Amino acid sequence: MKIYGDSISGNCLKVKWVADRLGLGYDWIETDITKGESRTPAFLAMNPAGQVPAVVLDDGRPLAQSNAIILHLAQGSDLIPSDAYDRAKMLEWMFWEQYSHEPYVAVARFQVRYQGRAVADLEPRIVERGKAALQRLEDGLAGGQPFLVGGAPTLADVALVAYTREAEDGGFRLADYPAVQAWIGRVEQALKIAD
Numbered sequence: 641m642k643i644y645g646d647s648i649s650g651n652c653l654k655v656k657w658v659a660d661r662l663g664l665g666y667d668w669i670e671t672d673i674t675k676g677e678s679r680t681p682a683f684l685a686m687n688p689a690g691q692v693p694a695v696v697l698d699d700g701r702p703l704a705q706s707n708a709i710i711l712h713l714a715q716g717s718d719l720i721p722s723d724a725y726d727r728a729k730m731l732e733w734m735f736w737e738q739y740s741h742e743p744y745v746a747v748a749r750f751q752v753r754y755q756g757r758a759v760a761d762l763e764p765r766i767v768e769r770g771k772a773a774l775q776r777l778e779d780g781l782a783g784g785q786p787f788l789v790g791g792a793p794t795l796a797d798v799a800l801v802a803y804t805r806e807a808e809d810g811g812f813r814l815a816d817y818p819a820v821q822a823w824i825g826r827v828e829q830a831l832k833i834a835d
């Protein structure tokens with residue numbers, strides 16, 4: 641499998657972490673989004689959305705969207721609960737991540753860290769909704785369970801940890817969310833995320 645990814649992107653790292661955890665072989669093709677490398681004609685022929693991550697499976701079929709990719713890669717593994725309700729709860733978190741977490745927590749980080757914007761100059765809506773997303777995660781973990789769904793890590797944890805662990809780069813204070821902080825440590829350990 642080929643993984644087209646930019647190492648600065650949490651969405652891309654989700655794919656790497658799942659492949660590493662499951663021992664799947666891959667070639668990582670570094671694709672610098674700041675240089676427009678996901679918008680070349682060759683890239684667009686593979687993923688017309690012009691975004692990373694994208695993978696090309698060993699049989700030549702392409703697939704995009706981080707959460708779709710990790711769902712495909714993890715099929716049949718312990719990262720997807722076998723119980724139908726738990727599997728749907730995992731997907732509930734993953735859909736929520738894409739619509740209500742990543743557009744705020746990841747965008748704040750990108751603007752501050754990679755575009756040089758001051759935290760004080762972030763759009764208030766991004767900050768408010770980012771904080772609301774972190775609080776939603778805090779509330780979801782407040783019962784003391786180790787992971788988002790059940791007692792073991794699932795794709796929900798992979799999807800949510802990607803940008804939550806980088807939230808301070810966008811000006812959010814993880815100390816305000818102690819259950820989230822502890823959960824990040826557990827997920828990093830489970831996935832053997834180094835840095």
Ligand SMILES: N[C@@H](CCC(=O)N[C@@H](CS)C(=O)NCC(=O)O)C(=O)O
Nearest residue numbers: 649651673690691692693705706707
């Ligand atoms: N929902 C998509 C988001 C993909 C996305 O926004 N990718 C960004 C990097 S994180 C990108 O490729 N940006 C470059 C561009 O749009 O030109 C996913 O989860 O894969």
